[in-house]
Amino acid sequence: MDERAALSVVGNVVSAAGDDCAVIDGLVATTDMLHETTDFPDGTTRYTAGWRAVGASLSDVAAMGAEATAALAIYASPSFETAEIEAFLDGCLDVCAAVDAEYVGGDLDGHEEFTVSTTALGRTDAPVYRSGAAPGDVICVTGTLGRSGAAVRLFEGGETERANELFRFEPRVATGRSIAPYASSMMDSSDGMARSLHQLAEASDCGMSVSYADVPVDDAVEAVAADPSEERELAIHFGEDFELVCTVPEESLAEAADASPAALTPVGSVTDGGVRMDGESLSDRGFTH
Template sequence: MDERAALSLVGEHVDAAGDDCAVVDGLVVTTDMLHETTDFPDGTTRYTAGWRAVGASLSDVAAMGADATAALAIYGAPEFRDGEIADFLRGCTDVCEESGAEYVGGDLDGHEEFTVSTTALGEVGSPVYRSGAEPGDSVCVTGTFGRSGAALRLFEAGDTERANDLFRFEPRVAAGRALGGYATAMMDSSDGLARSLHQLAEASDCGFDVSYDAVPIDSAVDEVARDADDRLELGVHFGEDFELVCTLPSATVEEAKAAAPVEVTEIGAVTESGIRMDDEPLSDRGYTH
């Protein structure tokens, strides 16, 4: 059973599953787990690991249009080394400060490989779910896509300083709050833009028609992409960029863009059915643990 099948099984047994966070009495809560072999390439510093792990959970909070309040992390490793733990905690603390949250601790545990489990909390009055997109809405995204794919290529090439910099993404908490007042549906792009569109379509019972030329591909991708197909793969399918993908009533797009503290790009429209890019079916491929 692969990850997606397992997640579907969870959804069959847990009614609250299916969005980026659970919503409980005005609070949002989410949890994530990252492993050295699947999530931290050789050359990833402990500072970057702490930033990225906690940032992944803060990104889920952002996707609900919530204020981030606090985060915790469990640090598991074969050995406990003072410098590594200190660097990890600095990364956790710094990404929380970037997002307006507080890092409040966690737990340590011995483990056969470096593993991090994180939890983030937030507050929200009117959460944005994945299920509200309507035909005629506009599809918009924050930031740029392909940073993590480009970072992986740079890790492989030995340019670890640049790769670590690209790996430390900014959780879009402030943008999520701003867009939350307009969005009909929203999620983060941790599994890639293509898969996010498929997940939103499933939740909202709709389709999408988007333009590849409109997708904001990060400039780092153009430095490492082998050809046009590789550029498409890194920018649309690779995932792990943690940008927001949302649908907005077309009449509010410009107002929402002006309200957001980061660049917001319109890439297409919500349709009745089917997920297409440039009038061709967009395959449901993305990041899988």
């Protein structure tokens, strides 16, 4: 059973599952787990690991259009080294400070592999779910895509300083809050743009049609990609970019773009059925833990 199949089991048992965060009386809550072998390439510093792990959960809060309030992390490792723990905590504190949230602690545990489990909390009286898209809405993405894929290629090539910089993304909390009043559906792109489109389409019972030429591909992708095919793979399917993918009614697009602190790029439109890019079926592939 792969991750997608396992998630379907959870969804069959837990009726509230399925969005980036759980929503309870104005509180949003999310939790994530990252492992060294699947999430932290060789050369990832503990500072980057702390930033990225907590940032991943804060990105879920952003996807609900919520204000981020606090985050916690479990740090598990085969051994405890003062410098590594301090660097990890500095990363946690700094990413929280970047979105005006508070890092409030967590837990330590021995484990055979460096592993981090994070929780983030936020608040909103008007959460944005994945299920509100309607035909005619405009599909938009924030920022640029492919940044994390490019970082992994740089890690593989030994360019760890630049790779760590690319791996430290800023969660789009301010942007999520700013565009929430206009968005009909929203989620983050942690599993890749392609998978996000499929998930939004499934939740909203609609289709998606996008143009690759309109996708804002990060400059770092072109620098590391061997050819246009790899560039497209890193931008569309690799995932782990933690940008926002949202739908906005056409009449609200200009206001949403003006309100957004990050670039908000239209890439397509919501349709009656099917998920397509440039008129062809778009494969439901993305990041898998």
